[in-house]
Amino acid sequence: xxNDFIKYLTKNKRVSFKYENEPYYIExxxxxxxxxxxxxxxxxxxxxxxxxxxxxxxxxxxxxMPVINKSPDESKCVTIxxxxxxxxxxxxxxxxxQLNGEVDESEIQNIMRYGRSDIDDEYFAIIxxxxxxxxxxxxxxxxxxxxxxxxxxxxxxxxxxVVMKNFGSHDAKNISYNLDVKANARGYEQLATxxxxxxxxxx
Numbered sequence: 001x002x003n004d005f006i007k008y009l010t011k012n013k014r015v016s017f018k019y020e021n022e023p024y025y026i027e028x029x030x031x032x033x034x035x036x037x038x039x040x041x042x043x044x045x046x047x048x049x050x051x052x053x054x055x056x057x058x059x060x061x062x063x064x065m066p067v068i069n070k071s072p073d074e075s076k077c078v079t080i081x082x083x084x085x086x087x088x089x090x091x092x093x094x095x096x097x098q099l100n101g102e103v104d105e106s107e108i109q110n111i112m113r114y115g116r117s118d119i120d121d122e123y124f125a126i127i128x129x130x131x132x133x134x135x136x137x138x139x140x141x142x143x144x145x146x147x148x149x150x151x152x153x154x155x156x157x158x159x160x161x162v163v164m165k166n167f168g169s170h171d172a173k174n175i176s177y178n179l180d181v182k183a184n185a186r187g188y189e190q191l192a193t194x195x196x197x198x199x200x201x202x203x
Contacts, residue, residue, distance in 0.1 A: 006031050032195055035077045036063040039187030040157040040178060045070050052153040055142065056184075057160020058083045062138060064145060080141055084112070084160050087134040094126050103127065115166035128167070135167045150174065157183055 013028045037056030048067050056063040062080040066073045088109075092102045103123055111117045111127050138160075143149060149170055156164045157178040165177045180186070 002033050005033055009033075030195075032191065034191065035065050035072045035074050036061075036079060037065050037157060037184070038072050039185075039191060040183040041067070041155060042187045042190055044155075044178075045072075048153070050153055052155060053142065053147055055138070055154060055156050055164075056158040057138065057156065057163065058158045059085050062141070062160070064142065078145060082137070084134075084163065087131060087163075090134070091127050091130040094130055095123060098126060099123060112163045112166070131163060131167045132169075135164055136169070138164065139168070139170060 009031045010028060014025070015028070016023065016025045018024070037054050040056060041054050045067055048070055052067045054063075054065045054067060054072075056065070060081065060083045062083055064078040064080070066076045088105055091108055095101060095103055099122055101123075103119070107117065107119060108127060111124070112131060117124055117127075139149060142154070147154070150172060151174060154175045155178060156175070159181055161177045162179050165179070168175075
C-alpha cells in the first residue's frame with residue numbers, strides 16, 4: 001500500500017497550481033510516506049517512554065496509531081471513516097427529525113470548539129447529545145481495538161482533539177490533548193527538513 005501510494009504521488013513529478021492567485025510550479029525530487037497522524041507528534045515521540053496511542057480525529061477519518069519504543073507500529077495503525085463531518089451530518093439529521101430545521105455548520109463547529117452557544121436551548125441540547133454520542137463511539141472504538149482507557153497513555157490530535165476535551169467523559173491523567181490544529185503541517189515540515197539534511201549528509 002505504501003509503495004503504491006508513492007507510485008501514485010510521483011506519477012506527475014512536475015506540478016503547477018495557484019494559491020491565493022499566485023502561480024506556483026514545483027518539481028518533486030522524492031516522496032516520503034509516513035503513517036497518518038505520525039507528523040502531528042513527531043517532535044513528541046522521543047519523550048514517549050511508554051507505549052502510547054495517538055488518535056487523530058479529522059474531518060473525514062479517525063486514525064489510530066500506537067507508538068511502541070518511541071517508534072510508530074505501522075502494522076497496528078487503523079483508519080475509521082467516521083470523522084467530524086459524520087458527526088455534523090448526524091446532528092442536522094436529528095435537528096430536522098426532531099425540530100424540523102437545520103443548524104449552520106459554522107455554528108456546530110463553534111459549539112464543538114468552545115462547548116457552549118447562545119442558540120435555542122432545544123437545538124443546543126440535540127447538538128450536545130449528538131457530539132457526546134460521537135465522543136463515546138470514539139472511546140468505544142479505542143476499547144474495541146484492545147486498548148485500556150484507564151491505563152494506556154492516549155494523545156488526541158487533529159481538529160477533533162478539542163471536541164474530545166470539551167465533551168469527553170474520560171477525565172483521566174493518562175489522556176492528553178494536542179490542540180494545535182497546525183500540528184500535522186508543522187510535523188511534515190520538520191520531517192521534510194530532517195529528510196533534506198539526511199540527503200545532504202549522504203551526498
